[in-house]
Amino acid sequence: MKAMILAAGLGTRLRPLSLEIPKPVIPVLGQPLCGYAMAFLHEYGAASFLLNLHHGPERVREKVTAWAADRFPVVFTHEREILGTGGGIGNAREYLRGGTFVTANSDAVARFPFGDALARHRRNGSLATLVLFPDRRRRYTPVRVREDGRIAGFGSAAPAGAYEGFYTGYLIAEPELLDRIPHGRPSCIVRDTLVPLIATGAPICAFMTEGIFLDFGTPEDYLRGTLALLAEREGDKGPHSFTHPRASIEKGATVGPDAVIEEGATVGAGATVRRAILWPGAVVPPGALVENGILTPRGFVPA
Template sequence: MKAMILAAGMGERLRPLTNEIPKPLVPVLNRPLIEYNLSLLQRHGIREVAVNLHYLGKMIRDHLGDGSRFGLKIHYSEEPDLLGTGGAIKKLRSFFGTKPFLVINADILIDIDLKDLVLFHRSRKAFATMILRPNPDAVRYGTIETDNTGRIREFLGKVRTSETGLTPWMFTGVHLFHPSVLDTMPEKERFCINRDVYAHWIRSNKACYGYVYKGYWEDLGTMEDYLRANLAMVRRTGVSEIVRSEVQAEEGVILNPPCLIGAGTMIGKDAVVGPDVVIGKDCRIGEGAKITESILWDGAALPAGAKIHHKIITRFQQVTLQTDEEASPPDDPAVKAPAIHKSP
C-alpha cells in the first residue's frame, strides 16, 4: 500500500510562525511535525509516500530528501498553483496504481493502528473509509454521521438535536481509498475531496464508511492547538533525563519537569525552567529568566530576567497566546542542578 501526506497548504492559521517555515516542518518536541506521520507510515509497512508541495516546498524537500533515512521512498508532487486536497490526490493517480491507498493531513498527530484500519476497510468492501472520532467541537469541524454499521449517511451537516438514529463524529484528517475512487473525481483540476466529492459519493450510494478511532489525536492547525499539543506531549513523556555534556547550565539553575531541552543550549545562573517547557537546540537562556508553558525554537534567545508564560519564541519573533504574559513558576521548584534531556 502507498500513502500520501497533504503538505502543500499555506499554513495561514499558524502565522506568523509559518512566515519562517512551512507548517509540516514546525517542531513538535523539537522534531518536525511531518516526521511523526512518516514514522507512523513506516512502522506499518508502508514504503512509498507521496508529499505534495507548494508553499515553501523546497524547504520540505531539502529536509526530507529521498526519504531513505526514514526507511521510505518519498515522491514529490509540485503544485505551482494549489490544487486543493482532491486535485492533489487526482494528480497522483499513476503513483497510487491499482491498490488501496492512504491519505493523511500533514498537520495532525495520530497513533492509529493502520493494520486494523485496512482490515475494517476490506471487511466492508469500502469505496472510501474516513477515520472518525468523537466530536467535541461540531461547530468547528463539522459533523459526519454514521449508521449502526459504520456507513456514512450524513456529511458535514448541521448539528441536529432531534433523534435521527445516526451517530455524529468528526473527521481526523485520514482517509483510506479504494483505487476506483480516482475514476469518479471531477474533471476540474482544483477541488476539495471533502466538500466537493464525498457528498456526491454518499448521494450516489457509494460505500463510504467511518472507522471510529478513540486514541491519541491532535490537530495542530492553529497557534493555540500547536502550543497545546507540544505541552501535552511533554507532559506525557515526563522528560527529566540528565545529559550534562550536551547542555550548559550555570549555578543555581532550577528545572521543574517536565521539560525538553535541546543540545547546545546554555542556561544562565538562577534561571528557572518549567514546568511544561520545550526548548530547542542552541538556545540561550539569560540569567534569572523564568519560563513556564512555552516553546523556544532552535536558536532562540531569552534575555536576563525575562519572564515568559504561554509563549512561542523563535529566532525572530515572540508570540503570546494569552493576555497574562508573565507567570512565575511554582513556589516549590522540583529539581536543583538541572535534569536535562537532549532533544533528537
C-alpha cells in the same frame, strides 16, 4: 501500502508562525510536525510517502528529506496553484495507484488502531473509509454514519445517522477512487468526490474509533499539543521539559515546567522559560522571563 501526507496548505490559522517556517515542518520536540503522521503510518505498513507542497516548498523538502533519510523513501509534488484535498490527491494518482493507499493531514498528531481500520475497510469492500473520532467539544463538521457503517452525509444538514463523529483527515482508499476525482482543477475530496459517490450508493464508509488527536492549527493549538506530547513522553516525572542536545542553556537558567527548547535556541544566564516553546535561533536574554507562547528569532507569539 503507499501513503500521502497533505502538506500544501498556507497555514493561515497558524500565522505569524507559518510565515517563518511552513506548518508541515514546524518543530515539535525535535522533529518536523508532519513526521508524526509519517512515523505513525510507517508503523502500520506504509512503506513510502508522497508530500504535496505549495508554501515554502524548498524548506519543507529540505527538512523532511533530512528527517526521513534513514527511515523510508519520500517523494514530493509541487503545486504552483493549491489544488485542494481532492486535486492534490488526484495529482498524485500515478504514485498512489497499485493498491490500497492512505492519506493524512500534515498538521495533526493522531494515534488510533489503524490496523483495525484497515481490516474493516477491506472486510467491508469499501471504496473509501474515513477515520472518525467523537467530537465532544463540537469543534468540527459532523460526519453522520448509518447503522451499516456507510456515511450518510456531512454537516448539520446531512441525513440523520446512527452515530456521528469528526473526520480526522485519515482516509483509506482503493485506487479506483482516483478515477472519480475531477481532473485538472482544484477540488475538495469530500465535497467534490465523496459526496457525489455517496449519492450513487458507492461504499463510502466510516471507522469510528478513539485515541489521541492533537490539532496543531493555531499557535494556541501548537503550544497545547506540544506540551501534551511532552507530558505523554515524560509521564509522571515532571516538571516536564525538553531541551534539544544542540540548544544552549546558560548558567543559572530555569527551564520548565512545560518548556521546550528546540535545536539552536539559547536561554541566557538566569533566564526562565516556562509553558513556552523556543524555536531554532531564538534567544532569551539573561534574566528574562518567557512564558505562555512561542519565541522565534523574529519575536514572541503569545499562546
